[in-house]
Amino acid sequence: MSQSYNRGLIEDFGRWKEFSAGMWAWIFHKFTGWMLIGYLFTHIAVLSSAIAAADGQTMMVAGESVDAYTGTIQGLEGLFIVRVLEVGLLAVAVFHILNGLRLLMVDLGIGLEAQDKSFYASLILTGVITVASVPTFLTGVGL
Amino acid sequence: MSTQQQEPETDAEPEPESQETPTDQEMSGLSSPQQKRLQRKHEGAAERERAAAEDDLEGDTVHLKVFRFDPEVEGKQEPRFDDFHVPFERGMTVLDAVIYARDEFDSSLTFRHSCRQAICGSDAFFVNGRQRLGCKTQISELDQPVRVEPLPHQEVVKDLVVDMDHFYDQMHSVEPYFQQEDLPDGELEEQRQTRENREKVKMSTRCIWCGACMSSCNIAAGDNDYLGPAAINKAYRFAMDEREDEEIKEHRLRIVEQEHGVWRCQTQFSCTEVCPKDIPLTEHIQELKREAVKKNLKFW
Numbered sequence: 001m002s003q004s005y006n007r008g009l010i011e012d013f014g015r016w017k018e019f020s021a022g023m024w025a026w027i028f029h030k031f032t033g034w035m036l037i038g039y040l041f042t043h044i045a046v047l048s049s050a051i052a053a054a055d056g057q058t059m060m061v062a063g064e065s066v067d068a069y070t071g072t073i074q075g076l077e078g079l080f081i082v083r084v085l086e087v088g089l090l091a092v093a094v095f096h097i098l099n100g101l102r103l104l105m106v107d108l109g110i111g112l113e114a115q116d117k118s119f120y121a122s123l124i125l126t127g128v129i130t131v132a133s134v135p136t137f138l139t140g141v142g143l
Numbered sequence: 144m145s146t147q148q149q150e151p152e153t154d155a156e157p158e159p160e161s162q163e164t165p166t167d168q169e170m171s172g173l174s175s176p177q178q179k180r181l182q183r184k185h186e187g188a189a190e191r192e193r194a195a196a197e198d199d200l201e202g203d204t205v206h207l208k209v210f211r212f213d214p215e216v217e218g219k220q221e222p223r224f225d226d227f228h229v230p231f232e233r234g235m236t237v238l239d240a241v242i243y244a245r246d247e248f249d250s251s252l253t254f255r256h257s258c259r260q261a262i263c264g265s266d267a268f269f270v271n272g273r274q275r276l277g278c279k280t281q282i283s284e285l286d287q288p289v290r291v292e293p294l295p296h297q298e299v300v301k302d303l304v305v306d307m308d309h310f311y312d313q314m315h316s317v318e319p320y321f322q323q324e325d326l327p328d329g330e331l332e333e334q335r336q337t338r339e340n341r342e343k344v345k346m347s348t349r350c351i352w353c354g355a356c357m358s359s360c361n362i363a364a365g366d367n368d369y370l371g372p373a374a375i376n377k378a379y380r381f382a383m384d385e386r387e388d389e390e391i392k393e394h395r396l397r398i399v400e401q402e403h404g405v406w407r408c409q410t411q412f413s414c415t416e417v418c419p420k421d422i423p424l425t426e427h428i429q430e431l432k433r434e435a436v437k438k439n440l441k442f443w
Protein backbone atom coordinates (compact mmCIF):
# COMPACT_ATOMS: atom_id res chain seq x y z
CA MET A 1 0.00 0.00 0.00
CA SER A 2 1.19 3.43 -0.75
CA GLN A 3 1.26 6.15 1.82
CA SER A 4 -1.90 6.76 3.76
CA TYR A 5 -3.29 9.76 5.54
CA ASN A 6 -3.67 10.16 9.26
CA ARG A 7 -6.34 12.66 10.16
CA GLY A 8 -5.01 13.04 13.67
CA LEU A 9 -7.26 14.09 16.48
CA ILE A 10 -9.73 16.26 14.57
CA GLU A 11 -12.47 13.76 15.33
CA ASP A 12 -11.97 13.77 19.06
CA PHE A 13 -12.66 17.01 20.79
CA GLY A 14 -13.36 18.79 17.54
CA ARG A 15 -16.66 16.92 17.37
CA TRP A 16 -17.80 17.78 20.89
CA LYS A 17 -21.18 18.87 19.58
CA GLU A 18 -21.85 15.26 18.64
CA PHE A 19 -20.93 13.82 22.03
CA SER A 20 -23.61 11.67 23.60
CA ALA A 21 -24.60 11.45 27.25
CA GLY A 22 -22.06 8.79 28.21
CA MET A 23 -19.18 10.81 26.77
CA TRP A 24 -20.20 13.98 28.62
CA ALA A 25 -20.60 12.00 31.81
CA TRP A 26 -17.06 10.71 31.41
CA ILE A 27 -15.60 14.17 30.76
CA PHE A 28 -17.46 15.75 33.68
CA HIS A 29 -16.52 12.90 35.99
CA LYS A 30 -12.81 13.27 35.20
CA PHE A 31 -13.03 17.01 35.56
CA THR A 32 -14.90 16.96 38.87
CA GLY A 33 -12.67 14.19 40.27
CA TRP A 34 -9.54 16.23 39.63
CA MET A 35 -11.18 19.42 40.90
CA LEU A 36 -11.91 17.63 44.16
CA ILE A 37 -8.27 16.54 44.42
CA GLY A 38 -7.25 20.14 43.80
CA TYR A 39 -9.62 21.33 46.52
CA LEU A 40 -8.11 18.78 48.89
CA PHE A 41 -4.75 20.58 48.68
CA THR A 42 -6.16 24.06 49.28
CA HIS A 43 -8.22 22.60 52.09
CA ILE A 44 -5.08 21.20 53.74
CA ALA A 45 -3.27 24.51 53.25
CA VAL A 46 -6.06 26.48 54.93
CA LEU A 47 -6.51 24.03 57.79
CA SER A 48 -2.75 23.98 58.45
CA SER A 49 -3.05 27.53 59.74
CA ALA A 50 -4.15 25.70 62.90
CA ILE A 51 -0.47 24.80 63.36
CA ALA A 52 0.43 28.49 63.44
CA ALA A 53 -2.48 29.12 65.80
CA ALA A 54 -1.23 26.38 68.13
CA ASP A 55 2.15 28.14 68.17
CA GLY A 56 0.38 31.20 69.51
CA GLN A 57 0.37 33.32 66.33
CA THR A 58 -2.39 35.87 66.12
CA MET A 59 -3.69 38.19 63.42
CA MET A 60 -5.99 41.19 63.14
CA VAL A 61 -9.47 40.75 61.67
CA ALA A 62 -11.82 43.76 61.72
CA GLY A 63 -9.76 45.45 64.40
CA GLU A 64 -9.79 42.45 66.73
CA SER A 65 -6.90 40.18 67.50
CA VAL A 66 -7.78 36.53 66.86
CA ASP A 67 -5.66 33.39 66.56
CA ALA A 68 -4.17 32.63 63.13
CA TYR A 69 -6.63 29.80 62.34
CA THR A 70 -9.79 31.74 63.11
CA GLY A 71 -8.38 34.76 61.35
CA THR A 72 -7.57 32.86 58.17
CA ILE A 73 -11.01 31.28 58.02
CA GLN A 74 -12.80 34.53 58.77
CA GLY A 75 -10.67 36.39 56.26
CA LEU A 76 -11.47 33.90 53.50
CA GLU A 77 -15.14 33.60 54.35
CA GLY A 78 -15.41 37.37 54.22
CA LEU A 79 -14.54 37.34 50.52
CA PHE A 80 -17.40 37.13 48.04
CA ILE A 81 -15.30 35.19 45.54
CA VAL A 82 -14.61 32.50 48.13
CA ARG A 83 -18.35 32.08 48.76
CA VAL A 84 -18.93 31.71 45.01
CA LEU A 85 -16.12 29.16 44.80
CA GLU A 86 -17.76 27.24 47.64
CA VAL A 87 -20.98 27.01 45.68
CA GLY A 88 -18.91 25.76 42.74
CA LEU A 89 -17.21 23.20 44.97
CA LEU A 90 -20.56 21.95 46.17
CA ALA A 91 -21.78 21.62 42.58
CA VAL A 92 -18.64 19.71 41.59
CA ALA A 93 -18.85 17.39 44.61
CA VAL A 94 -22.58 16.72 44.19
CA PHE A 95 -22.19 15.90 40.52
CA HIS A 96 -19.21 13.65 41.21
CA ILE A 97 -21.11 11.75 43.90
CA LEU A 98 -24.32 11.36 41.88
CA ASN A 99 -22.52 10.38 38.71
CA GLY A 100 -20.22 8.18 40.81
CA LEU A 101 -23.28 6.28 42.00
CA ARG A 102 -24.42 6.05 38.39
CA LEU A 103 -21.02 4.60 37.43
CA LEU A 104 -21.24 2.08 40.24
CA MET A 105 -24.59 0.95 38.86
CA VAL A 106 -23.05 0.73 35.40
CA ASP A 107 -20.23 -1.39 36.82
CA LEU A 108 -22.78 -3.70 38.42
CA GLY A 109 -24.64 -3.94 35.13
CA ILE A 110 -27.81 -2.43 36.56
CA GLY A 111 -30.02 -0.26 34.39
CA LEU A 112 -27.60 0.14 31.49
CA GLU A 113 -30.45 1.03 29.14
CA ALA A 114 -31.15 4.09 31.28
CA GLN A 115 -27.53 5.27 31.57
CA ASP A 116 -28.23 8.43 29.59
CA LYS A 117 -31.30 9.25 31.65
CA SER A 118 -29.42 8.74 34.91
CA PHE A 119 -26.74 11.13 33.64
CA TYR A 120 -29.34 13.80 32.89
CA ALA A 121 -30.92 13.14 36.29
CA SER A 122 -27.51 13.66 37.95
CA LEU A 123 -27.14 16.96 36.11
CA ILE A 124 -30.59 18.24 37.02
CA LEU A 125 -30.29 17.17 40.65
CA THR A 126 -26.87 18.83 40.86
CA GLY A 127 -28.39 22.04 39.51
CA VAL A 128 -31.28 21.94 41.97
CA ILE A 129 -29.08 21.27 44.99
CA THR A 130 -26.61 23.95 43.91
CA VAL A 131 -29.30 26.59 43.50
CA ALA A 132 -30.87 25.60 46.81
CA SER A 133 -27.51 26.01 48.54
CA VAL A 134 -26.92 29.56 47.33
CA PRO A 135 -28.75 31.33 50.20
CA THR A 136 -26.80 29.27 52.76
CA PHE A 137 -23.45 30.02 51.20
CA LEU A 138 -24.00 33.67 50.46
CA THR A 139 -25.50 34.92 53.77
CA GLY A 140 -23.66 37.66 55.56
CA VAL A 141 -21.05 38.48 52.97
CA GLY A 142 -20.45 41.97 51.67
CA LEU A 143 -19.74 42.45 48.00
CA MET B 144 -31.49 1.50 -7.28
CA SER B 145 -32.60 2.56 -3.88
CA THR B 146 -32.49 -0.36 -1.55
CA GLN B 147 -35.59 0.74 0.35
CA GLN B 148 -34.95 -1.63 3.20
CA GLN B 149 -34.77 -0.64 6.80
CA GLU B 150 -33.55 -2.99 9.49
CA PRO B 151 -33.87 -6.09 7.35
CA GLU B 152 -31.97 -8.12 9.90
CA THR B 153 -34.55 -7.74 12.64
CA ASP B 154 -37.42 -8.49 10.37
CA ALA B 155 -35.77 -11.61 9.09
CA GLU B 156 -34.92 -12.81 12.55
CA PRO B 157 -37.52 -14.40 14.78
CA GLU B 158 -38.35 -12.21 17.72
CA PRO B 159 -39.43 -14.47 20.49
CA GLU B 160 -39.55 -11.68 23.04
CA SER B 161 -42.37 -9.95 21.28
CA GLN B 162 -44.57 -13.02 21.58
CA GLU B 163 -45.38 -15.17 24.55
CA THR B 164 -41.84 -15.95 25.73
CA PRO B 165 -41.48 -13.13 28.28
CA THR B 166 -43.44 -15.26 30.73
CA ASP B 167 -40.56 -17.72 30.54
CA GLN B 168 -38.50 -16.80 33.56
CA GLU B 169 -34.96 -17.33 32.37
CA MET B 170 -35.67 -15.53 29.15
CA SER B 171 -37.47 -12.49 30.43
CA GLY B 172 -34.52 -11.23 32.44
CA LEU B 173 -32.32 -11.44 29.41
CA SER B 174 -34.65 -10.09 26.84
CA SER B 175 -35.98 -7.04 28.59
CA PRO B 176 -33.22 -4.58 27.58
CA GLN B 177 -33.37 -6.03 24.13
CA GLN B 178 -37.12 -5.73 24.06
CA LYS B 179 -36.72 -2.08 24.83
CA ARG B 180 -34.18 -1.72 22.10
CA LEU B 181 -36.47 -3.42 19.64
CA GLN B 182 -39.34 -1.26 20.72
CA ARG B 183 -37.25 1.86 20.26
CA LYS B 184 -36.24 0.51 16.90
CA HIS B 185 -39.82 -0.04 15.79
CA GLU B 186 -40.74 3.41 16.97
CA GLY B 187 -37.77 4.78 15.03
CA ALA B 188 -38.87 2.89 11.92
CA ALA B 189 -42.41 4.22 12.22
CA GLU B 190 -41.01 7.70 12.70
CA ARG B 191 -38.88 7.35 9.61
CA GLU B 192 -41.80 6.07 7.60
CA ARG B 193 -43.80 9.11 8.59
CA ALA B 194 -40.89 11.38 7.79
CA ALA B 195 -40.42 9.71 4.43
CA ALA B 196 -44.11 10.04 3.60
CA GLU B 197 -44.18 13.69 4.54
CA ASP B 198 -40.84 14.75 3.29
CA ASP B 199 -40.89 16.89 0.24
CA LEU B 200 -37.33 16.05 -0.67
CA GLU B 201 -38.88 14.18 -3.61
CA GLY B 202 -37.63 15.72 -6.81
CA ASP B 203 -35.00 17.58 -4.83
CA THR B 204 -31.31 17.06 -4.81
CA VAL B 205 -29.19 15.93 -1.93
CA HIS B 206 -26.12 17.98 -1.18
CA LEU B 207 -23.23 15.68 -0.31
CA LYS B 208 -19.86 16.82 0.94
CA VAL B 209 -17.49 13.93 0.51
CA PHE B 210 -13.97 13.64 1.90
CA ARG B 211 -11.41 13.12 -0.86
CA PHE B 212 -7.81 12.02 -0.65
CA ASP B 213 -5.62 10.13 -3.08
CA PRO B 214 -1.94 9.63 -2.32
CA GLU B 215 -1.19 8.55 -5.88
CA VAL B 216 -2.45 11.57 -7.77
CA GLU B 217 -0.60 14.81 -7.59
CA GLY B 218 -3.01 17.53 -6.54
CA LYS B 219 -5.21 15.11 -4.60
CA GLN B 220 -2.70 14.45 -1.87
CA GLU B 221 -4.04 17.35 0.11
CA PRO B 222 -7.34 16.17 1.62
CA ARG B 223 -10.40 18.19 0.63
CA PHE B 224 -14.18 17.94 0.43
CA ASP B 225 -15.98 17.57 -2.89
CA ASP B 226 -19.57 18.67 -3.33
CA PHE B 227 -22.05 16.45 -5.12
CA HIS B 228 -25.69 17.22 -5.83
CA VAL B 229 -27.49 13.93 -6.21
CA PRO B 230 -31.16 13.64 -7.20
CA PHE B 231 -33.13 12.39 -4.22
CA GLU B 232 -35.17 9.25 -4.46
CA ARG B 233 -37.55 7.94 -1.86
CA GLY B 234 -35.74 5.53 0.45
CA MET B 235 -32.31 6.67 -0.66
CA THR B 236 -29.50 5.72 1.68
CA VAL B 237 -26.15 7.41 2.11
CA LEU B 238 -24.61 4.50 0.22
CA ASP B 239 -27.07 4.96 -2.66
CA ALA B 240 -26.12 8.60 -2.80
CA VAL B 241 -22.37 8.04 -2.95
CA ILE B 242 -22.88 5.27 -5.50
CA TYR B 243 -24.83 7.73 -7.63
CA ALA B 244 -22.10 10.34 -7.22
CA ARG B 245 -19.48 7.82 -8.31
CA ASP B 246 -21.47 6.44 -11.25
CA GLU B 247 -22.69 9.76 -12.61
CA PHE B 248 -20.17 12.40 -11.57
CA ASP B 249 -16.75 11.12 -10.60
CA SER B 250 -15.74 7.54 -11.20
CA SER B 251 -12.62 7.99 -9.11
CA LEU B 252 -14.67 8.33 -5.91
CA THR B 253 -13.62 5.32 -3.87
CA PHE B 254 -15.40 3.50 -1.05
CA ARG B 255 -16.10 -0.07 0.02
CA HIS B 256 -19.51 -1.63 -0.24
CA SER B 257 -20.99 -4.95 -1.11
CA CYS B 258 -24.24 -6.31 0.30
CA ARG B 259 -26.21 -3.02 0.59
CA GLN B 260 -28.23 -4.63 3.35
CA ALA B 261 -26.22 -4.07 6.53
CA ILE B 262 -24.69 -7.51 6.62
CA CYS B 263 -21.22 -7.34 5.04
CA GLY B 264 -19.98 -4.51 7.21
CA SER B 265 -17.90 -2.81 4.53
CA ASP B 266 -19.47 0.64 4.37
CA ALA B 267 -19.16 2.21 7.80
CA PHE B 268 -18.57 5.94 7.23
CA PHE B 269 -18.43 9.02 9.39
CA VAL B 270 -21.66 10.72 8.36
CA ASN B 271 -22.56 14.10 9.83
CA GLY B 272 -20.20 13.55 12.73
CA ARG B 273 -21.22 10.01 13.64
CA GLN B 274 -20.16 6.52 12.65
CA ARG B 275 -22.96 5.03 10.57
CA LEU B 276 -23.44 2.26 8.07
CA GLY B 277 -23.94 3.91 4.67
CA CYS B 278 -26.49 1.37 3.47
CA LYS B 279 -28.52 1.57 6.68
CA THR B 280 -28.76 5.34 6.93
CA GLN B 281 -31.63 7.09 5.21
CA ILE B 282 -30.76 10.42 3.59
CA SER B 283 -34.16 11.76 4.69
CA GLU B 284 -33.07 11.41 8.33
CA LEU B 285 -30.02 13.64 7.91
CA ASP B 286 -29.45 17.36 7.91
CA GLN B 287 -27.98 18.77 4.72
CA PRO B 288 -25.33 19.10 3.53
CA VAL B 289 -24.55 15.49 4.32
CA ARG B 290 -20.88 15.22 5.22
CA VAL B 291 -19.45 11.81 4.38
CA GLU B 292 -15.99 11.11 5.76
CA PRO B 293 -13.87 8.02 6.29
CA LEU B 294 -13.97 6.39 9.74
CA PRO B 295 -12.00 8.42 12.29
CA HIS B 296 -8.96 6.97 14.01
CA GLN B 297 -7.99 4.81 11.10
CA GLU B 298 -5.49 5.65 8.42
CA VAL B 299 -7.15 6.83 5.24
CA VAL B 300 -6.00 4.83 2.23
CA LYS B 301 -8.07 6.67 -0.35
CA ASP B 302 -11.23 8.79 -0.16
CA LEU B 303 -13.59 6.87 2.15
CA VAL B 304 -11.44 3.76 2.36
CA VAL B 305 -9.62 3.25 5.64
CA ASP B 306 -7.03 0.71 6.67
CA MET B 307 -8.88 -2.00 8.62
CA ASP B 308 -5.84 -4.20 9.32
CA HIS B 309 -5.43 -3.14 12.91
CA PHE B 310 -9.13 -3.68 13.61
CA TYR B 311 -8.94 -7.19 12.14
CA ASP B 312 -5.78 -7.93 14.14
CA GLN B 313 -7.60 -7.04 17.34
CA MET B 314 -10.56 -9.20 16.31
CA HIS B 315 -8.29 -12.18 15.67
CA SER B 316 -6.35 -11.71 18.90
CA VAL B 317 -9.33 -12.87 20.97
CA GLU B 318 -9.40 -16.21 19.10
CA PRO B 319 -12.83 -15.69 17.56
CA TYR B 320 -13.63 -19.33 16.91
CA PHE B 321 -15.31 -22.15 18.80
CA GLN B 322 -12.80 -24.23 20.75
CA GLN B 323 -14.14 -27.47 22.11
CA GLU B 324 -12.33 -30.73 21.55
CA ASP B 325 -14.69 -33.16 23.24
CA LEU B 326 -17.94 -34.20 21.70
CA PRO B 327 -20.96 -34.11 23.94
CA ASP B 328 -22.04 -37.26 25.78
CA GLY B 329 -24.53 -39.68 24.28
CA GLU B 330 -25.00 -40.36 20.61
CA LEU B 331 -25.20 -36.68 19.66
CA GLU B 332 -22.63 -35.71 17.08
CA GLU B 333 -23.35 -32.00 17.24
CA GLN B 334 -22.54 -29.39 19.83
CA ARG B 335 -26.05 -28.49 20.88
CA GLN B 336 -26.78 -25.26 22.67
CA THR B 337 -29.65 -24.62 25.04
CA ARG B 338 -32.21 -22.05 23.97
CA GLU B 339 -31.40 -19.94 27.02
CA ASN B 340 -27.71 -19.91 26.24
CA ARG B 341 -28.43 -19.04 22.63
CA GLU B 342 -30.53 -16.10 23.83
CA LYS B 343 -27.67 -15.02 26.08
CA VAL B 344 -25.14 -14.76 23.24
CA LYS B 345 -27.65 -13.84 20.53
CA MET B 346 -26.94 -10.13 20.30
CA SER B 347 -23.19 -10.65 20.48
CA THR B 348 -23.27 -12.96 17.46
CA ARG B 349 -24.60 -10.23 15.22
CA CYS B 350 -21.35 -8.32 14.75
CA ILE B 351 -20.57 -7.62 11.09
CA TRP B 352 -17.00 -6.39 11.67
CA CYS B 353 -17.75 -2.92 10.38
CA GLY B 354 -15.40 -1.18 12.81
CA ALA B 355 -17.81 1.64 13.67
CA CYS B 356 -17.54 0.95 17.40
CA MET B 357 -13.74 0.93 17.47
CA SER B 358 -13.71 4.17 15.49
CA SER B 359 -16.09 5.86 17.92
CA CYS B 360 -14.10 4.92 21.02
CA ASN B 361 -11.74 7.59 22.26
CA ILE B 362 -9.94 5.10 24.50
CA ALA B 363 -9.16 2.96 21.47
CA ALA B 364 -7.96 6.12 19.74
CA GLY B 365 -5.52 6.85 22.53
CA ASP B 366 -4.37 3.29 23.16
CA ASN B 367 -3.59 1.41 20.00
CA ASP B 368 -3.25 -1.86 21.90
CA TYR B 369 -6.74 -1.70 23.40
CA LEU B 370 -8.70 -4.67 22.13
CA GLY B 371 -11.69 -2.47 21.41
CA PRO B 372 -15.43 -3.07 21.76
CA ALA B 373 -15.88 -5.41 18.80
CA ALA B 374 -13.07 -7.77 19.81
CA ILE B 375 -14.23 -7.84 23.43
CA ASN B 376 -17.77 -8.52 22.22
CA LYS B 377 -16.38 -11.38 20.15
CA ALA B 378 -14.64 -12.74 23.25
CA TYR B 379 -17.95 -12.42 25.12
CA ARG B 380 -19.74 -14.39 22.41
CA PHE B 381 -17.49 -17.40 23.11
CA ALA B 382 -16.78 -16.92 26.81
CA MET B 383 -20.52 -17.01 27.48
CA ASP B 384 -21.09 -20.02 25.26
CA GLU B 385 -21.68 -22.88 27.67
CA ARG B 386 -20.64 -25.51 25.16
CA GLU B 387 -17.00 -24.62 25.70
CA ASP B 388 -15.25 -26.13 28.73
CA GLU B 389 -14.47 -24.13 31.84
CA GLU B 390 -10.71 -24.10 31.11
CA ILE B 391 -11.33 -22.55 27.72
CA LYS B 392 -13.50 -19.89 29.30
CA GLU B 393 -10.69 -19.13 31.75
CA HIS B 394 -8.26 -18.86 28.88
CA ARG B 395 -10.63 -16.42 27.19
CA LEU B 396 -10.99 -14.37 30.35
CA ARG B 397 -7.20 -14.19 30.63
CA ILE B 398 -7.10 -12.63 27.18
CA VAL B 399 -9.68 -9.96 27.95
CA GLU B 400 -8.42 -9.08 31.43
CA GLN B 401 -4.91 -8.27 30.21
CA GLU B 402 -3.61 -4.74 30.50
CA HIS B 403 -5.16 -3.53 27.24
CA GLY B 404 -8.37 -5.48 27.65
CA VAL B 405 -11.68 -4.84 29.36
CA TRP B 406 -10.29 -2.57 32.08
CA ARG B 407 -9.53 0.12 29.55
CA CYS B 408 -13.23 0.64 28.98
CA GLN B 409 -14.40 3.81 30.70
CA THR B 410 -18.10 3.17 30.02
CA GLN B 411 -18.55 6.11 27.68
CA PHE B 412 -21.18 4.14 25.72
CA SER B 413 -19.95 5.59 22.42
CA CYS B 414 -19.64 2.14 20.85
CA THR B 415 -23.11 1.08 21.98
CA GLU B 416 -24.54 4.26 20.48
CA VAL B 417 -23.06 3.71 17.03
CA CYS B 418 -23.26 -0.07 16.58
CA PRO B 419 -25.49 -0.58 13.52
CA LYS B 420 -26.46 -4.04 14.79
CA ASP B 421 -27.63 -2.72 18.15
CA ILE B 422 -25.22 -4.88 20.11
CA PRO B 423 -25.15 -3.77 23.77
CA LEU B 424 -21.36 -3.55 23.71
CA THR B 425 -20.83 -1.70 26.99
CA GLU B 426 -23.10 -4.18 28.75
CA HIS B 427 -21.02 -7.07 27.42
CA ILE B 428 -17.73 -5.42 28.38
CA GLN B 429 -19.02 -4.76 31.89
CA GLU B 430 -20.18 -8.34 32.25
CA LEU B 431 -16.74 -9.61 31.24
CA LYS B 432 -15.17 -7.29 33.83
CA ARG B 433 -17.33 -8.89 36.49
CA GLU B 434 -16.56 -12.40 35.20
CA ALA B 435 -12.84 -11.60 35.33
CA VAL B 436 -13.10 -10.41 38.91
CA LYS B 437 -15.11 -13.49 39.90
CA LYS B 438 -12.55 -15.81 38.32
CA ASN B 439 -9.69 -14.14 40.17
CA LEU B 440 -11.48 -14.20 43.50
CA LYS B 441 -12.09 -17.90 43.04
CA PHE B 442 -8.37 -18.64 42.76
CA TRP B 443 -7.27 -16.30 45.50
Ligand code: HEM
Nearest residue numbers: 029030032033034036037040096097098100101103104409
Ligand atom coordinates in the same frame (compact mmCIF):
# COMPACT_ATOMS: atom_id res chain seq x y z
C1 HEM C 1 -19.38 9.73 47.62
C2 HEM C 1 -18.36 10.25 47.03
C3 HEM C 1 -17.71 9.73 45.77
C4 HEM C 1 -18.15 8.77 44.89
C5 HEM C 1 -19.43 7.94 44.91
C6 HEM C 1 -17.13 8.67 43.85
C7 HEM C 1 -17.17 7.78 42.79
C8 HEM C 1 -16.19 7.66 41.84
C9 HEM C 1 -16.12 6.61 40.86
C10 HEM C 1 -17.11 5.48 40.70
C11 HEM C 1 -15.02 6.83 40.10
C12 HEM C 1 -14.51 5.95 38.95
C13 HEM C 1 -14.94 6.42 37.62
C14 HEM C 1 -14.61 5.42 36.54
O1 HEM C 1 -15.22 4.33 36.54
O2 HEM C 1 -13.75 5.70 35.73
C15 HEM C 1 -14.36 8.00 40.60
C16 HEM C 1 -13.21 8.56 40.09
C17 HEM C 1 -12.50 9.58 40.67
N1 HEM C 1 -12.83 10.24 41.85
FE1 HEM C 1 -14.48 9.93 42.96
N2 HEM C 1 -16.11 9.53 44.12
C18 HEM C 1 -16.43 10.21 45.29
C19 HEM C 1 -15.68 11.18 45.93
C20 HEM C 1 -14.47 11.66 45.48
C21 HEM C 1 -13.67 12.65 46.18
C22 HEM C 1 -13.99 13.26 47.52
C23 HEM C 1 -12.56 12.88 45.38
C24 HEM C 1 -11.39 13.78 45.61
C25 HEM C 1 -10.82 14.04 46.73
C26 HEM C 1 -12.69 12.06 44.20
C27 HEM C 1 -11.77 12.03 43.17
C28 HEM C 1 -11.85 11.18 42.08
C29 HEM C 1 -10.87 11.14 41.04
C30 HEM C 1 -9.63 12.01 40.89
C31 HEM C 1 -11.30 10.15 40.14
C32 HEM C 1 -10.58 9.70 38.88
C33 HEM C 1 -11.01 10.53 37.72
C34 HEM C 1 -10.33 10.00 36.48
O3 HEM C 1 -10.87 9.07 35.87
O4 HEM C 1 -9.30 10.54 36.12
N3 HEM C 1 -13.86 11.33 44.28
N4 HEM C 1 -15.11 8.50 41.66
Ligand code: SF4
Nearest residue numbers: 350351353354356418
Ligand atom coordinates in the same frame (compact mmCIF):
# COMPACT_ATOMS: atom_id res chain seq x y z
S1 SF4 D 1 -19.80 -4.51 17.34
FE1 SF4 D 1 -21.26 -3.34 16.04
S2 SF4 D 1 -20.12 -1.46 15.48
FE2 SF4 D 1 -18.62 -2.93 16.26
S3 SF4 D 1 -17.80 -3.97 14.43
FE3 SF4 D 1 -19.49 -5.25 15.22
S4 SF4 D 1 -21.32 -4.53 14.12
FE4 SF4 D 1 -19.75 -2.95 13.81
Ligand code: FES
Nearest residue numbers: 258259263264278
Ligand atom coordinates in the same frame (compact mmCIF):
# COMPACT_ATOMS: atom_id res chain seq x y z
S1 FES E 1 -22.84 -2.51 2.03
FE1 FES E 1 -22.73 -4.32 3.29
S2 FES E 1 -23.03 -3.47 5.25
FE2 FES E 1 -23.44 -1.74 3.99
